[in-house]
Amino acid sequence: MNATRQHPDLNRRAFLKVSLLASGALAIGVHWASASGTDQLPDGTWAPNLYVRINRDGTVTILSKNPEAGQGVKTAFPMVVAECLEVDWNDINVEQVPLDDRYGRQVVGGSYGTPDGWDDLRIAGTGALYLLQAAAANQWAVPVSECSAKSGVIHHKGSNRSVPYKELLDGAAALPVPEVSELKLKSRPEDFTLLGTFVPGVDNRRIFTGQPLYGCDTRLEGMLYAVFEKCPNFGGKVLSANVAQIRELPGITHAFVVDGTSDLTGLMPGVAIVAETWWQANTARDQLQVNWQTSQSDSTADYDRQAKALATGPGETLRADGDVESAFDSAAKIIQASYYYPFVSHANLEPQNCTALFHESGKMELWAPSQNPKSGRALVAEVLEIPEDRIHVNLTRIGGGFGRRLRNDFMVEAAWIARIVRRPVQLQWTREDDMRHDFYRPAGWHHFKAGIDDRGRMTGFDHHFITFGKDGRPVSGAGLSPGHYPAGLVPNFRLRQSLIDSHVPTGPWRSPGHSAYCFAYQSFFDEVALAAERDPLEFRLDLLSRSFGEPPIDLERSSATLRIAAEKAGWGRDPGPNRGLGMAFHFDHGGFVSHVAEVVAMGSGIKVEKVWSGIDVGPVLNLSGARNQVEGCVIDALSTAQQEITFADGAVEQSNFYDYDLLRIGQDPEIECHFIQSDHSPTGLGEPPIAPATPAITNAIFAATGTRIRELPFGRAGISVQV
């Protein structure tokens, strides 16, 4: 494999930078610069994308630049360095760095962490090893090609000499840095020794002994605690509030109105209450009286009415291949069905929070469990009118992301409060605040019509998608790309879209778009296969066997995941009475995933007994992390399929786990993962397994019970998940 790495911007190239630190450690960095030379930051410093230190005592420190929200990046990335550098995993330390422009992208989201890091990590590890080997060869006056490395030691076979890395640091630092194109980067699973194995998380010990890690664990000298009451009706402004009375309550140090802005993703109007303990601040809310001015009254009932009215209209055509109408005219059979899924919440177990300290110097310091701290810093800078270089953001471990923490409303609230209070302050939302002020996965209605020919192949596919929008464009998390499956696989294809005006905050929810839409179309495919009297597996494989124009996805990798999931599940067997198997496939965020689910009917309920997953995301980095994401996605899908967020009078009706209960232990299926290892560049797993999980389960429910779930949550069809 060619080691010259291509950046999405083709004019950029990777460079290695090596230096000896004052501590005597050898520091290795990688950065991407214009092909002509190195880029420097305005202050003249050099900007590594990644930083690795080989310390004098032989240990290796890897700086982890992305926030960790449970996706496992803090463990998997250092594994790549250890693999390429040929050091033992036990000699690796991982350090979380703060937000710093020198590190480039620092985001958890879109499953991009893995593809982003893959090259940098391998270049750093391989580049360092290249220099260490060269330093040893120099010392012994032997050819480099005769030296090998293992467990932090360079060995020369001919003379049977060995030297640990820690004795080669000065020699390595003195050598010319290799061009990245000279490095041979490991890329094939069969070359890996550490990668692909089961490695426990680097923070486990701290988690198991209750050490501070998360945003809400931040404790600063003299810190106060804050709550922030916003209008339950989205966008409501404060006309007046009895803050003077609140200030008199025990423990309360401050209570004030925040005028805020009208940006639902920014600083919304509200009332801040600050106290010596969080309990006192929050208890004071019982006495808080706010006179709100509201301007909208969105409701689920009204959305339903609008969706119904739009369903008969033409919608806006987003894509039209061939001629669907004439395909329907000449079809042997027409199949039609409508699907619906509701709004849902992210329900991170760690409610939103942020700690802030406004220093006398005018510097703002934040401790933020944010998936996208850079955009949080920009938001704070804009709203508080503080230059970005005066804002320092410390990254904490995150108690669940799922896309919620790509929005940083909690950061700007904390910063605003801290600047007024002039003491360190921790803003902690309640569960109720969290559930009522999320950026919800939008509801959607899908009206499908398919025409099949006399061989049961889809010749026409019309899809009318009703979603939420503003100014003619879908709102955040509500859109569907015109390239979405099965575009390009059916000769006559049409995607139409209609928009409902909404005033509630929406946003990306784990595999945005895909995780919702996949339920609809992969369930409908089952209906089409059934109408065509074809086996759902054979139907799907056949659909993936040809394309019209450029194949929209890698058809071979797609089919392979279906085949392996089906084979492992024993697809085609008779599962027995009251049991059924269902399957689904989807591609998103670079990952190919198929699931087969086995469901058993139990009275009015069901139990999902087992799920077999076929996955291709290239080589697996950490087998533990990879399986954990697949398991988590399947369970998230099953959990979320039982939930809904509804609106009345412009506000959310749910408030806590009473009325938005997540899946409990015992309701979870057994999950068996089968990874297809290939030498395609690895991609992330935080998202791809979730989309096909819901329809695999609903298709299995149909097979077991004869009930076709066309609307979520399951409760609408009277189905509950049993332990």
Add this chain to the structure above:
Amino acid sequence: MRGRNMNQVTLNINGQAHTLDVPADMPLLWALRDKLNLVGSKYGCGVGLCGSCTVLVNGVPMQSCTLSAISLAGKEITTIEGFAPNNDHPVQIAWNDEDVPQCGYCQGGQILTAAALLERNPNPSDADIDDAMSGVLCRCGTYPRIRKAIKLAAKVAAEKGGAA
């Protein structure tokens, strides 16, 4: 006005006595987190529905968000910080071998609840596990691993020749 009077209480936490002034209605969770900076017990719901705030009171798992601090004088309270600080309890060993956590936020509550289960039932069945553990939510869905880890911990404890 409610909560005006602070109450003094002496709590026995992780084998140490702490004398605190707390509002009468302050749950143990907030006394731990905000008064003692013991932040291992987590806030998830505040109403006894998620179990992130679980502590052991005289060895029994309880949700610290629903217990007032002053009601616990004289009781032995164990938080995740004091449970096995050397990380060598069979449950912690099994939790690491199965690499249970994703985000990890719920795991303190899971570990304490699992340890209490094994204490009274060294060899729990799947149904026993469901029963004992269903009060502790895991948003990330680590349930399959929790089940495996509890079974492994039972084995580790048996090999060590003692109760978990």
